[in-house]
Amino acid sequence: MRRTWKRRKTRRTMPVSMTAAGAGHIDHSARVMKIITWNRSFRSMQNGDDGKDEFENDEEETLATVIDKILAWEKKLYDEVKAGEIMKLEYQRKVALLNRQKRNNAAVDVLEKTKAAVTHLHTRYIVDMQSMDSTVSEIQHLRDNQLYPKLLDLADRLAKMWEDMHMHHANQLKTVLDLKSVDISDSSIETSAHHHSHTRQLHDIVDKWNTNFSDLMSYQKEYINALYSWLKLNLIPIESSLKEKVASPPRVQQPPVKALLQAWNEQLAKLPDDLARHAIVSFRAVLETILGVQDEELKKKEACEQIHKEYVRKARAFEEWYHKHGQRRTFDDPESGEGTSQKDAISEKRFAVESLKSKLDNEVEAHNKLSKQVREKSLSILRAHLPELFRALTDFSHATADMHSKLRLNALMQDQGSGNN
Template sequence: MFTMIFPGHIDHSARVMKIITWNRSFKGMQNGDEGKDDFENDEWETLATVVDKILAWEKKLYDEVKAGEIMKLEYQRKVALLNRQKKHNAAIEVLEKTKAAVTHLHTRYIVDMQSMDSTVSEIQHLRDNQLYPRLLDLADRMAKMWEDMHMHHANQLKTVLKLKSVDISDANIETSDYHHSHTRQLRDIVDKWITNFTDLMSYQKEYINALYGWLKLNLIPIESSLKEKVASPPRMQQPPIKAFLQAWNEHLTKLPDDLAKTAIVSFRAVLETILGVQDEELKQKEICEQTRREYARKARAFEDWYHKHSQRRTFDVDPETGEGTGHKDAVTEKKFAVESLKSKLDDEIESHNKLSKQVREKSLSILKAHLPELFRALADFSNASFDMYSKLRLMSLMQDQGNN
């Protein structure tokens, strides 16, 4: 996107990045005698740190579920052994020992499940009380950012539409190396723009889709097949974050990002065309410069030669050498060569001037046609993005009102 900074302008993109990155302020880190780490407070948490904490608890839950499954299999194996011993009338001592092992394993399994319940509760707490509010905040800031972007793109569209009235037919401007270099730089910047825009859309779709995919798995209860029906408490199937992430995920797929990207790619092709005609103009200019240097060199050489031989009596013919007639012919020949080169230079200058005018007119014509298309597509996209995040923001507000 084009970045435009004005006096008093709020850089919403910087605010968004603060939400989703690890950057945190170190103000107030030293609390004197209290000895507390301010990072323990929710105030310092970012979306990234919250997700990282959930990941740590999810890893802990994975280890607990894995250990619980191993414990369950061991418990089932011991129960099967006890049943076989009963069937074969094993000694009382043997039965008591096996019963004690079964009881011990069952107790350990119950304790493990209770620990697992605590982990599940912590994950739910992080999900509903830290992750969800920060996603709401992110959506709110994204809405403000895209509102700001839409305002700038709309203003840029108004500006480029004024190009229609621009007339440079009388301007005598040729493409300079400096101008050509900056056109190439703009083309390279647009290349990066295409890459960054593609990454922006791809990464945010992947991110929200991944969060939504995780949430659907998070809502599946962990159950046991033991007869005692030891199980984790049922999880809330419709937490506010579910509808929010589902809507966010669906809205992202409907954004007209392909149209915006196509407009940027088309603008890149426009710049490539302008660079092509500028190349032709600069090549013609170099041909003119080469001919100009050759003409200047030969003109000086002729002047030097003519001055050197001007003192000679060119009309008195030497019977032995014929110097006078030969000299006159030489002057005519050399002068004709210089004049021919001057005529060639004049033709090349005229060709260069015509080409310069064509390049200016063609470049302006292309920009008049394609810049409005570019900024109209960007304005439509930024407006659609603002509308999407506004709906998400409104949805969250309605959910909060419904819960109160």
């Protein structure tokens, strides 16, 4: 019961982990011992299969593996702080016991035994704190010598990526602006099923584009914010009333990575990603409008085809009937009255076919008119909204490239000013 109570009283004075995207789903247990027992003095040695240890070459490590290392050391530090807190509570309990014994004039051997226990606990605590300081130093080393350069490299690569994106979006903007002078009078007026299918594919792609763009910006902001939040906790010193005899290493309160992450976190919030996202969403709505009028046109075309099939069937039936019965009875004796009734039957059947043909002609004319309206409306919409889309994306990619370039440049200037390379 005593141990359980002490564990509940333990104070968590250091961060346990960094909440980077997806970190909670990674099993670090296999890495922890390998990372923590890593000995720098053996970096130049090769393992049994003549291959370098995957954690020995800093240049080959990724930002993710560096964060994995820091997480492993943070877990070790957490365990050490927790054990130190339990040790401190035990030490304070023994000191209180010793004071009570002194007040109660306890026997000398009892006092000496308690004093020995107090000294032993204090010595153990000092050793534990020195081990803790060693762990802190390792985390600082990883933070300043591995995490910081990797973040600078990431900012540099993102700047180059968005510079390329800006170039492509600028070319796309020029292309869509040229649409205003394109003459499509000789192109097919009718919307084909193939054309409609491609329009729907484009709509689906733009829909995924919107989702992926939103996720990209959201994950970037969450990632940098998580790193910055961890760093602010990392810079909080571990305080203890028992540390006066421990030669703790100095703790840099303003490491270069702090200014980088602080600026990065602030600048990401200022990016005009809402304007770019709105432009993508608006273009998706435009495509939905085009799909709607194309659906209406295709339904009209389908109605024309059904009337055409009915007309062909009835016209063929009339021709067959006429050749079989109509011509023979036309030359019958007019006095019998059969010729007159036959003429009426022919006229009635011919009128039905001609009425259907007239209906077909009207539907075809309506379809052609609708097809022309759909094409003109679609082209007008695209000419109006495509420039808006790529202008917003061009502005956003330029702003994003500029932001990351300045992050990198400001960090390098700060390093030069402080004498760091």
